[in-house]
Amino acid sequence: xxxxxxxxxxxxxxxxxxxxxxxxxxxxxxxxxxxxxxxxxxxxxxxxxxxxxxxxxxxxxxxxxxxxxxxxxxxxxxxxxxxxxxxxxxxxxxxxxxxxxxxxxxxxxxxxxxxxxxxxxxxxxxxxxxxxxxxxxxxxxxxxxxxxxxxxxxxxxxxxxxxxxxxxxxxxxxxxxxxxxxxxxxxxxxxxxxxxxxxxxxxxxxxxxxxxxxxxxxxxxxxxxxxxxxxxxxxxxxxxxxxxxxxxxxxxxxxxxxxxxxxxxxxxxxxxxxxxxxxxxxxxxxxxxxxxxxxxxxxxxxxxxxxxxxxxxxxxxxxxxxxxxxxxxxxxxxxxxxxxxxxxxxxxxxxxxxxxxxxxxxxxxxxxxxxxxxxxxxxxxxxxx
Amino acid sequence: xxxxxxxxxxxxxxxxxxxxxxxxxxxxxxxxxxxxxxxxxxxxxxxxxxxxxxxxxxxxxxxxxxxxxxxxxxxxxxxxxxxxxxxxxxxxxxxxxxxxxxxxxxxxxxxxxxxxxxxxxxxxxxxxxxxxxxxxxxxxxxxxxxxxxxxxxxxxxxxxxxxxxxxxxxxxxxxxxxxxxxxxxxxxxxxxxxxxxxxxxxxxxxxxxx
Numbered sequence: 001x002x003x004x005x006x007x008x009x010x011x012x013x014x015x016x017x018x019x020x021x022x023x024x025x026x027x028x029x030x031x032x033x034x035x036x037x038x039x040x041x042x043x044x045x046x047x048x049x050x051x052x053x054x055x056x057x058x059x060x061x062x063x064x065x066x067x068x069x070x071x072x073x074x075x076x077x078x079x080x081x082x083x084x085x086x087x088x089x090x091x092x093x094x095x096x097x098x099x100x101x102x103x104x105x106x107x108x109x110x111x112x113x114x115x116x117x118x119x120x121x122x123x124x125x126x127x128x129x130x131x132x133x134x135x136x137x138x139x140x141x142x143x144x145x146x147x148x149x150x151x152x153x154x155x156x157x158x159x160x161x162x163x164x165x166x167x168x169x170x171x172x173x174x175x176x177x178x179x180x181x182x183x184x185x186x187x188x189x190x191x192x193x194x195x196x197x198x199x200x201x202x203x204x205x206x207x208x209x210x211x212x213x214x215x216x217x218x219x220x221x222x223x224x225x226x227x228x229x230x231x232x233x234x235x236x237x238x239x240x241x242x243x244x245x246x247x248x249x250x251x252x253x254x255x256x257x258x259x260x261x262x263x264x265x266x267x268x269x270x271x272x273x274x275x276x277x278x279x280x281x282x283x284x285x286x287x288x289x290x291x292x293x294x295x296x297x298x299x300x301x302x303x304x305x306x307x308x309x310x311x312x313x314x315x316x317x318x319x320x321x322x323x324x325x326x327x328x329x330x331x332x333x334x335x336x337x338x339x340x341x342x343x344x345x346x347x348x349x350x351x352x353x354x355x356x357x358x359x360x361x362x363x364x365x366x367x368x369x370x371x372x373x374x375x376x377x378x379x380x381x382x383x384x385x
Numbered sequence: 386x387x388x389x390x391x392x393x394x395x396x397x398x399x400x401x402x403x404x405x406x407x408x409x410x411x412x413x414x415x416x417x418x419x420x421x422x423x424x425x426x427x428x429x430x431x432x433x434x435x436x437x438x439x440x441x442x443x444x445x446x447x448x449x450x451x452x453x454x455x456x457x458x459x460x461x462x463x464x465x466x467x468x469x470x471x472x473x474x475x476x477x478x479x480x481x482x483x484x485x486x487x488x489x490x491x492x493x494x495x496x497x498x499x500x501x502x503x504x505x506x507x508x509x510x511x512x513x514x515x516x517x518x519x520x521x522x523x524x525x526x527x528x529x530x531x532x533x534x535x536x537x538x539x540x541x542x543x544x545x546x547x548x549x550x551x552x553x554x555x556x557x558x559x560x561x562x563x564x565x566x567x568x569x570x571x572x573x574x575x576x577x578x579x580x581x582x583x584x585x586x587x588x589x590x591x592x593x594x595x
Contacts, residue, residue, distance in 0.1 A: 021553040030548070037530060039523070042436050042440070186424060186425040186428070354429065357429050360432055
């Protein structure tokens, strides 16, 4: 490339850059083709894996097959196919995964209720179906469990509704009260809706509380949890806490071992979204108190501040935890997501791609009647051995 | 200073796949986790590579069959993943499975089911009627896709990934395991040939850019 390019040459080069990586001057012809062909794009449907994996094919497949035996092999394959199809239909109820199983509810203490029906202490576990609510009063507790998901303990004065239960997504709603969740399902499978945020399990155990006014808090004891509302995300790793407020969504998470002044700064910062002077004072307090371990909070503050305040957060964060290769000050100040993700991953608190995967696969609204798999997925499942 | 992961090692999530400790490519740790049976990791690989697989297949087989074949490719890849010795070769390895699956698709097709542009267009209309395009532009979209498919292998694949799947050149290189140079050259040359075909097929100018 020379510095004496004529304008048409420069224009051509810029348009070639557009074909390469979308930068430079957009080429109208390519843009038109992109628009025209967009309907052919992959739909990002979820992958449906078989319950049991088929064995890997032999490396020697085909090498020792005598061509003369092919007709016999074809007959054998046909017999096997008939046998397989017969077996499939006779075993169908066992091989097709359950799409809408009820969850088991057990009485731990007092008289928890499903709807208006009390669960006695001495009765066998009851079933909670999609749409039903379990509630506890001041002296009752219950547990909610599903074999492939985990266990949720429901504390006194709580209301929990089961919203969704399909193979890839289990969803409950916590209106008020406290739950302790111990989840062994894959990250992103278990979701809890609360009045002020959605909690997404990313492989963990945690306690979630919702107050009567809809505000809430989460405390993670193992793994990490994502807290999400209207595009605002907070990640809460083990040992950390985060509060959430109606309409404001999740606040800045922090480690419980942070200094009292740092925690006080976060509380003031989160509770004064409109008061810029109070927020500035709180931010200054946090930045002066921050330790390397508080990088968790500083990372979140980057996206909750603007202008000069974001630059201050960057400076303090970079001084405590130098940004990894590929992360620049300019990129972070512009909230470049890939750079933010790189920096997050360098903290060793969890791989953020797990979260991005959840974001891509999450349905925008919980469906109270999502127990049925789409027809195409059902047919795919039926094809599995 | 010590990495925060060391400071807080006791809090590391057991189910999270941590790519930051990996010294290889960005997806190496995911591939290793998937090799050891971690289905969530395989799900992430699917999320990252399904567009690439979709594009490779779309460059070769009728649109109406692509979604099912994408699933097939990943279901074929899963049990074989353990045999992949160099995890960094996963992108190219997966791309090869996709290309082989497309070849296999045509080999298994009956003679009278051969790739027929008109029936493909008709099928595609049935499966994915465009909500954004008029029937005229939908027909034009099929014509453009057919024109891309008529290009040599080396050109049609990157063009489909770029123009249909919306991937950038660097992404295509990373996902397919090809070098930046070859992807760039193939995109450039493929685009030149595509412009030529579309210009040749175009009826007398009607004001469109093509």
